[in-house]
Amino acid sequence: MITYPNLYHLKYFVDAVALGSISGAAQKNLVTHPAISRAISALEKHLGTPLLDHRKKSFKVTEAGYVVVEQAKVLLAAASEFETLSLKLPAEETVVIKIGLSRTLSTAYLNPLLQEIKRKFPLSTVQVRFGTTNEIIEAVASGSVDLGMTIGSQSLATLKQTVVKKGQFLLVESTSKSDSDKRIESKSFILTEPRFETEKLRAGYRKQFGKTLPTLFEISSWEVIAQQVQRGLGVGLLPDILVSNWKAGSFRVLKAAWFDCPYGIYLHSLKARPQSQVLEFTRDILASRRP
Template sequence: MELRSLEYFLAVAEELSFTRAAAKCRISQPTISASIQALERELGEPLFDRLPRGISLSPGGEVLVPHARQCLAAAAVITSEFSARAGLVSGELRLGTVSGIERTFVPDLLGTFHQKFPGVDVMLTEATSAPLLDRVIRGGLDAAIIARPLSALPPTISTATLLRDQLLAVFDPAAVALPPGPVALDELQGHPIISYAPDSGLRAVLDDAFTRAGLLLHVAYVANDVRLQLAMAAQRVGVAVCAGSDPSLSDALGLSVRTIAPTIGFEKILVWRNDSTPRAPLRAFLALWTRMRTQSEKRDD
């Protein structure tokens, strides 16, 4: 059994599509199909159920997934360890992030990481919090920056805080009549809300704030891009509720930016798995994160 066969198998298992898996692995679809068929012959049972519309993991495929991940992770650790012994950190670092981190220390961190470890290819994926966390848990990403979920994280996940922030209300004061000062939740309820999609970690925070206040939240306009939220607020369609640290707020000309009462706070955190030995690129990234986070906190003080 070859490691590459397991790599192709996991790609198909994650994508549930031979075509998308082939594109992900940069090979042809017939090649990946032949590899899966050979692996099925070797193991003596099908790994996927071929359905009229798509595929799904078979019981045998479900059993193989964790073992395949362990094998590939072990091989990656071996490669990284011996590269590190030779004084060269190389390989691939797969990172995910939510939006709105442009003005944190993370861009400087990535630039410094590239200078110190030019042999590491960084694959950066932007998405919302829930799918990023799922990919870290499943091993598809080495680490990700997400909004801390309301529910407890699995014990296999470690965290480091990037920032603490709050949601703000943004609106055209000529179109939305709100009294001076912080905007109360019941006052927000009387206007069309422009905010994040249901799969966003910040939408969950907003939903929870309304629920705890005994209020019903109705988001009339959904957009994860804060620039689009602000553009709609400028068109007087409603009140945008967005992260206070988002750099787009610096361009909110002519709009009123208010805090919300009670404060709707949240954290953005880095998450990674702690149930296996991290590869050398991730260890190097985490060490650099800790150092630059400390430097950033000292500058803020």
């Protein structure tokens, strides 16, 4: 079994040689004279060689003693640096990370994300908050959420905002009921709360047909809108990510040359907030995920 010298013994010995005095080393280290002497004796016993040639009121450093002094300085310097290191491994980092996103995005992103965080950081806790785009962005800006994920964004100087995916808003209706009239102007629409895409649709419809868009329901949830569309209740304005897993042939996309509305999926975090390893890992996973 390999044994190592006591670092305190090394320090006492180095200080005694540097100061030329056992008493001086004792004063510097706030210990007694005998404590320094015992430490040096223990070090000599450990190394199996005398380090000091003791005289009546002084000592002389042996050749071996000078070698040990130089090596001890290296060890003590390394030990000093070691104390300042953060040696916490990623898998041992214990933090609480708060994520905000819409239920639409949670379907594609949340389950695989939580599995990856649990695998990589088993001691961490993830708190998930659902909300609209505006609610999530406001939560990130206020600091109540660490990382937000939304369809669409706002321009806020305090936020770091990154587009991780692009998509398209679609006009979708169910094929479950026969509809002999395929004209878009004969349809009724189901929309979310006023947003960029809803207002663009209203404006385009008015310009194209000279009348107000016939709105059947306004529902602040794309998931609930999707449910109503699947029941055949109207045409829903939905992000394509939501219908990507729908059964082929169960819906149709209505084409309108006067309406084209792309979107971006954004990641939001505060620019000024320190980024933990868990947060950076979460951001990387979400940015690389392709639903």
